[in-house]
Amino acid sequence: MPVLTNITTAYTCRAPGGQGSVHPIEDAALVWDDQAIEWIGPERDLPDAYADAETIDAGGRIVVPGLVDSHTHLAFGGWRAGEFEMRIRGISYTEIARQGGGIRSTMEATRAAGEHELLARCKSFLRQMTTLGVTAVECKSGYGLNVKDELKTLRAYRRLRDEMPHTVVPTFLGAHLVPPEFEDDRSGYVDLLTEELIPRVATDNLAAFCDAFVEETAFTPDEARSIFEAATAHGLQPKLHADQLSDSGGGALAAEVGAASADHLEYVSDQSITAMADAEVVAGSLPLATLYLDEEPLPARRLIEAGVPVAVATDFNPGTAPSYHLPVAMTLGCTMQRMTPAEVLKGTTLYAAQSIGRADKLGSLEPGKRADFVVVDAPSLNHWLYHLRANAAVATFIGGTPVWSADGFNG
Ligand code: NIG
Ligand code: FE
Numbered sequence: 001m002p003v004l005t006n007i008t009t010a011y012t013c014r015a016p017g018g019q020g021s022v023h024p025i026e027d028a029a030l031v032w033d034d035q036a037i038e039w040i041g042p043e044r045d046l047p048d049a050y051a052d053a054e055t056i057d058a059g060g061r062i063v064v065p066g067l068v069d070s071h072t073h074l075a076f077g078g079w080r081a082g083e084f085e086m087r088i089r090g091i092s093y094t095e096i097a098r099q100g101g102g103i104r105s106t107m108e109a110t111r112a113a114g115e116h117e118l119l120a121r122c123k124s125f126l127r128q129m130t131t132l133g134v135t136a137v138e139c140k141s142g143y144g145l146n147v148k149d150e151l152k153t154l155r156a157y158r159r160l161r162d163e164m165p166h167t168v169v170p171t172f173l174g175a176h177l178v179p180p181e182f183e184d185d186r187s188g189y190v191d192l193l194t195e196e197l198i199p200r201v202a203t204d205n206l207a208a209f210c211d212a213f214v215e216e217t218a219f220t221p222d223e224a225r226s227i228f229e230a231a232t233a234h235g236l237q238p239k240l241h242a243d244q245l246s247d248s249g250g251g252a253l254a255a256e257v258g259a260a261s262a263d264h265l266e267y268v269s270d271q272s273i274t275a276m277a278d279a280e281v282v283a284g285s286l287p288l289a290t291l292y293l294d295e296e297p298l299p300a301r302r303l304i305e306a307g308v309p310v311a312v313a314t315d316f317n318p319g320t321a322p323s324y325h326l327p328v329a330m331t332l333g334c335t336m337q338r339m340t341p342a343e344v345l346k347g348t349t350l351y352a353a354q355s356i357g358r359a360d361k362l363g364s365l366e367p368g369k370r371a372d373f374v375v376v377d378a379p380s381l382n383h384w385l386y387h388l389r390a391n392a393a394v395a396t397f398i399g400g401t402p403v404w405s406a407d408g409f410n411g
Contacts, residue, residue, distance in 0.1 A: 002400065003050050004030040004375075005043055007058045011342075011381055012040065012365040013065050013349040019304050022342045022381070030063065032371035035399035040365050057410060058375050059394075062384065064345060065365050066135025066372030066398065068352035069326050071263050071284050073173075073317035074125055074139035074160075075118045075153045078109030080318045084292075093293055093320065094245060097217050103143070103177045106318050110143035110153070118156040119163075125316070126164055129324050130404045133374035133393040135166055138313075138356045140211055142173030146181070147197060150174050154206035165398045167372075169356045171239060172201045175212035175219050175227050190223050194230035202234035208357060209260060210236040214243075214250045221253050228257040237357065243267040244289070255279035261311065261355035265298040266290060273299075277307045282355035285347070286315035287332035293320055300337035310339065311355045312347035327392065331385050341385040371400035375409065 010028035017023070029043040031050050039047065083096050083105075096102050110118070126137065139157050144150035154170055161168035174193045182189035201207050210231030212224040218241075219227070228238040238257045242250020244264035251272025254262035262268075262276060263284030276283060283303050290297045303310050312333040315321035323329075326348060333344040353363030361370045375395040378384035384392055395405040 001031060001033045001038070001050065001053045003046065003053045003055045004058050004063065005055050006060055007043075007063045008060050009380065010040060010063045010365055011065075011345060013346055014364050014366055015350060019310060019343045019346050019351070020340055022345050028063070030365065030373065032400040035371055037365060037367050037369050037371050039367060059410065061394065062376050062378055062381065063365070064133070064374050064376060064381070065349040065363055066374055066396065067133045067326050067348050068136040068356065068358070068362060069129065069134050069313050069316070069324070070138045070261070070311050070352035070355045071286060071313035071315050072137055072139050072324070073142060073315070074122050074137065075141070075156050076106050076110050076143045076318050077113035077118070078106060078318065079322070080105060083319065084322075087293075094217055102319055104180065106143045107145050107177070107179065111146070111149045115152045115156050118153060119159050122156060122160045123164065125324055126160065126166060129326070130166070130396050131393065132325060132327055132391055133376065133396055134326055135372040135374070135396060135398045136169070136353070136356070136358065136362055137166060138169045138171055140171045140173040141207070142176030142211070145174065145177060145179035147192070147200070150197060151200065151204075151206070154201060158206060165401065165403055167358060167362060169209070169358065170207045171209040171211050172198070172207040172236060173211040173213070174198075175224065177213065177218055186223070190226060193227055198227075198230045198234050198236065202236060207236060209239045211239040211241065213241040214248050214253065215241070215245055216248070221249055224253060225257065232257070239263070243269075243272065245295075247272075251276050251281070254281045260357055263313070263315075264289065265303075266295045268298060270302070273303055273306045273308060276303075281308070282351055283308045283310045284355055285310050285312050285333060285337055286321060286329075287312065287336050288321040288323055288329050289315045290336060291332060292322070297336040300333075300339050304339070304343065309351040309354060310343070310347050311352040312339075312344050313352060327385070328388065331388050334385055341381045344385065345381055371397060373397050
């Protein structure tokens with residue numbers, strides 16, 4: 001039963017009070033047993049029962065819940081650095097997609113990659129993410145776009161979950177793009193998703209969520225409706241890529257279909273915001289994608305004022321967000337989205353966990369929750385997100401076990 005002591009501030013991120021309430025405890029101690037948190041509070045109040053427990057010294061640093069990256073496209077073949085330059089030269093993301101680049105080019109590279117290769121790449125990304133404090137990750141398929149390669153991607157995620165200590169939550173994103181084989185038969189592809197792939201993904205228990213990219217270049221709201229109807233009937237909860245490049249009513253659709261989250265939302269309308277608040281849909285903000293596509297950020301202030309919880313994630317993918325650096329996304333959440341550091345932290349912990357259906361076990365430091373936490377070498381939360389460094393995390397614990405620590409961390 002170890003005790004982490006000498007924590008300058010523990011940001012517990014408990015639910016009450018909404019987005020900006022992170023419920024800090026100063027001069028804190030944290031106790032866990034087996035894999036769950038048993039006690040947290042001011043160190044001077046540490047119960048006598050823990051007096052003889054093994055202690056780990058946090059060194060006067062801050063501690064936050066393990067970060068949850070609630071939106072990634074972790075498994076993909078190849079990269080798309082060429083498109084990066086094309087966009088800099090003024091060719092838009094949509095135009096590149098129309099020319100056969102974008103998602104389609106990653107589809108080709110992903111189809112060419114074996115399951116083992118995808119798994120090895122995911123592991124290598126996830127190891128790097130661990131050093132930044134990430135302890136849980138949502139990961140989407142969506143670059144296979146046929147039965148064989150979508151299932152291959154989801155099987156790679158299952159092995160990732162089995163072979164790594166992290167919480168890995170897979171999402172089926174067969175509705176990422178209509179693949180070239182179905183260019184003249186869109187409804188044929190929707191039928192493949194609803195009649196073959198979704199039932200198969202559900203039977204094999206390969207995903208918890210079903211996502212769809214609702215956009216002019218991808219799927220219409222009506223196509224998405226039929227996909228979500230099939231998903232829901234098979235026990236997969238909807239999630240959406242919504243209103244990223246234009247307002248297609250994606251936020252309202254998310255509310256209508258009972259989605260766990262609607263993500264992107266750069267162009268979300270006031271009507272959609274109201275619908276999301278009423279239906280308790282989490283807004284997934286993805287500031288790295290906003291940055292790389294040079295879009296206006298999502299209206300975080302309007303969402304928060306309307307009572308919509310705002311999560312912050314990387315959207316790590318080879319096109320619009322080629323980085324898994326969640327702390328950088330957090331700082332961008334502050335500067336671009338005008339969220340306070342506390343609001344951003346709640347968005348990468350409790351609300352991120354809520355958006356992947358894991359808030360019962362993850363996302364806050366309180367008794368009963370999984371002992372996932374990060375020791376960060378900063379004097380305060382504000383200072384951490386203000387002073388951008390390669391990495392401020394010094395130790396990452398998952399289920400009470402240190403899975404990574406920096407040289408010099410004496411825990
Ligand atoms: O979240 N918007 C759709 N999907 C991804 C991008 C995928 C890609 O460009 O490869 C996103 O931005
Ligand atoms: Fe995405």
